[in-house]
Amino acid sequence: MMILEMPKKEFGTMLGQLFATGLTTLVQMPSSQALSLAFSTFFPSLVQFLQSQKSFLREDHPLPFFKEVELRLAAESARADVTNNVTASVIKPSYGPPDLVHSWQVLKVDIRNLTTTVNHHFDYELDGHSRKYSQICLSNKTGWQVYLIRKSDGFKIPFNALHGWISGGTLVEIK
Numbered sequence: 001m002m003i004l005e006m007p008k009k010e011f012g013t014m015l016g017q018l019f020a021t022g023l024t025t026l027v028q029m030p031s032s033q034a035l036s037l038a039f040s041t042f043f044p045s046l047v048q049f050l051q052s053q054k055s056f057l058r059e060d061h062p063l064p065f066f067k068e069v070e071l072r073l074a075a076e077s078a079r080a081d082v083t084n085n086v087t088a089s090v091i092k093p094s095y096g097p098p099d100l101v102h103s104w105q106v107l108k109v110d111i112r113n114l115t116t117t118v119n120h121h122f123d124y125e126l127d128g129h130s131r132k133y134s135q136i137c138l139s140n141k142t143g144w145q146v147y148l149i150r151k152s153d154g155f156k157i158p159f160n161a162l163h164g165w166i167s168g169g170t171l172v173e174i175k
Helices: 008-020 030-040 042-050 067-077
Strands: 024-030 082-090 105-118 134-137 143-149 156-158
Touching: 008 024, 008 067, 008 082, 008 105, 024 030, 024 067, 030 042, 030 067, 067 082, 067 105
Parallel strands: none
Antiparallel strands: 024 105, 082 105, 105 134, 134 143, 143 156
């Protein structure tokens, strides 16, 4: 497991860039119950502001303040230098008894609308290429649409015409 220590702003930028690099990103993070219990254990004076009684029983968590904290933590932390709109959900494990409590959850972040400027290709500086494109990613519950718009003339290049860094066929276009 890799543990990083960094200032809040750098963490937010790292998280935002992570979300902006994939149409769907999965991130493992502590569950709201685990975070609530940890704060109650290590910062009891802080938790007293959030509730009238202290409790270290797992069943009493998450406290109301910590409900869906996984989603709020990502939403309030992530920063990116691109125009985007995302949706996020917590994926609950489907194995084990229904009352089994997991200390970790998986956060699923889907790009719904992303616009960013990209270069002609990865090593564009080595080849002397200066062409720029707007990369557009759009999605809804039934499909994705990914395309480039060449900055110089506005020409639209759909996903199925892109070569090199993207492979694997076409995506369903949004109607």
